Amino acid sequence: xxxxxxxxxxxxxxxxxxxxxxxxxxxxxxxxxxxxxxxxxxxxxxxxxxxxxxxxxxxxxxxxxxxxxxxxxxxxxxxxxxxxxxxxxxxxxxxxxxxxxxxxxxxxxxxxxxxxxxxxxxxxxxxxxxxxxxxxxxxxxxxxxxxxxxxxxxxxxxxxxxxxxxxxxxxxxxxxxxxxxxxxxxxxxxxxxxxxxxxxxxxxxxxxxxxxxxxxxxxxxxxxxxxxxxxxxxxxxxxxxxxxxxxxxxxxxxxxxxxxxxxxxxxxxxxxxxxxxxxxxxxxxxxxxxxxxxxxxxxxxxxxxxxxxxxxxxxxxxxxxxxxxxxxxxxxxxxxxxxxxxxxxxxxxxxxxxxxxxxxxxxxxxxxxxxxxxxxxxxxxxxxxxxxxxxxxxxxxxxxxxxxxxxxxxxxxxx
Ligand code: AMP
Numbered sequence: 001x002x003x004x005x006x007x008x009x010x011x012x013x014x015x016x017x018x019x020x021x022x023x024x025x026x027x028x029x030x031x032x033x034x035x036x037x038x039x040x041x042x043x044x045x046x047x048x049x050x051x052x053x054x055x056x057x058x059x060x061x062x063x064x065x066x067x068x069x070x071x072x073x074x075x076x077x078x079x080x081x082x083x084x085x086x087x088x089x090x091x092x093x094x095x096x097x098x099x100x101x102x103x104x105x106x107x108x109x110x111x112x113x114x115x116x117x118x119x120x121x122x123x124x125x126x127x128x129x130x131x132x133x134x135x136x137x138x139x140x141x142x143x144x145x146x147x148x149x150x151x152x153x154x155x156x157x158x159x160x161x162x163x164x165x166x167x168x169x170x171x172x173x174x175x176x177x178x179x180x181x182x183x184x185x186x187x188x189x190x191x192x193x194x195x196x197x198x199x200x201x202x203x204x205x206x207x208x209x210x211x212x213x214x215x216x217x218x219x220x221x222x223x224x225x226x227x228x229x230x231x232x233x234x235x236x237x238x239x240x241x242x243x244x245x246x247x248x249x250x251x252x253x254x255x256x257x258x259x260x261x262x263x264x265x266x267x268x269x270x271x272x273x274x275x276x277x278x279x280x281x282x283x284x285x286x287x288x289x290x291x292x293x294x295x296x297x298x299x300x301x302x303x304x305x306x307x308x309x310x311x312x313x314x315x316x317x318x319x320x321x322x323x324x325x326x327x328x329x330x331x332x333x334x335x336x337x338x339x340x341x342x343x344x345x346x347x348x349x350x351x352x353x354x355x356x357x358x359x360x361x362x363x364x365x366x367x368x369x370x371x372x373x374x375x376x377x378x379x380x381x382x383x384x385x386x387x388x389x390x391x392x393x394x395x396x397x398x399x400x401x402x403x404x405x406x407x408x409x410x411x412x413x414x415x
Pocket of ligand 1: 081112114119120121122123124125126277278279280281302303304305306307308
């Protein structure tokens with residue numbers, strides 16, 4: 001019997017897993033520099049955390065959740081996104097009772113029962129941050145800048161940042177009135193109408209050609225912002241300008257999750273085709289209260305690790321080179337092996353990446369192993385090397401060897 005992974009999941013194994021790990025690390029590091037701290041959460045929650053948090057009108061909740069009954073008869077859902085679970089944890093553990101904003105980051109797998117295709121999986125990976133409890137537009141700019149810095153760290157250049165404002169509840173109510181009127185004149189099927197009843201903004205997200213056409217002249221939320229919402233958005237733009245972050249205003253952007261209010265943003269990659277969304281986020285000023293907490297605002301993002309890796313590959317960015325072994329050690333004989341085990345351990349503790357031809361292989365096979373490992377240098381250690389304390393360090397790229405004192409080799413010897 002031959003098993004296969006379940007349909008539509010993403011898996012990473014060497015060498016690509018090295019690049020995956022690097023993407024995750026680089027996307028997280030700007031958040032750490034800005035004082036965000038790790039929140040490690042379960043991958044499943046009570047279903048209601050998502051139905052209430054994410055919203056019933058969304059594709060995520062209505063069609064894509066992995067929901068099941070556990071052995072105690074409770075309805076459990078594998079997390080389709082990060083923010084609702086973060087909110088649940090912040091409320092439950094009273095993290096919002098200390099200094100505000102609460103700044104947290106997370107990373108891990110997420111689950112959506114989508115139609116699998118390139119860049120779209122049923123288990124995928126995200127890095128996310130949340131800043132909870134501050135209305136200052138400067139924190140909006142900080143969150144956007146952290147995402148942008150992650151992409152830049154990786155060397156990505158062929159992406160753009162779209163931003164808009166989805167306004168406060170008064171802005172949305174004013175816009176909803178005119179939008180509903182506009183939509184009522186359109187020729188829509190029953191299912192679409194039902195979705196629109198829950199949230200008319202969803203229609204901006206509909207990719208069907210006839211719907212896109214019908215929505216071409218629809219009133220835009222950004223034209224109905226209250227003076228307060230408009231002023232907030234202006235400041236966000238001003239701060240982004242100060243940070244030299246380039247953006248495009250996209251007033252038709254509707255995020256896939258219902259909780260967003262105010263500033264919303266999305267990073268889109270030019271070379272990724274249909275699944276071009278690298279990551280996105282925004283404000284969610286009513287979310288905490290809707291999950292039973294106090295009425296605090298928040299802003300955050302979720303960045304897809306899988307797609308960011310695809311984007312790096314599309315741009316030809318090599319993320320695996322730094323993990324090549326510095327040195328490949330070939331011990332010949334029992335005494336050499338005794339010596340090498342300690343020799344290698346010392347070098348690793350000194351920060352060098354060192355591999356070894358274990359398995360008592362003959363010299364020829366072991367040299368092949370050195371080649372395959374991609375190591376920068378190789379060294380053979382036999383009786384004479386041990387007695388003289390001197391070995392031949394071979395540069396695997398040039399083939400040049402040089403005599404070295406074994407005890408003097410350290411992590412700097414491989415630069
Ligand atoms: P969202 O939570 O929908 O705003 O998604 C944030 C980011 O997560 C997207 O921009 C994608 O990069 C990534 N993402 C969302 N859904 C998937 C999926 N099914 N497969 C791979 N990546 C995804």
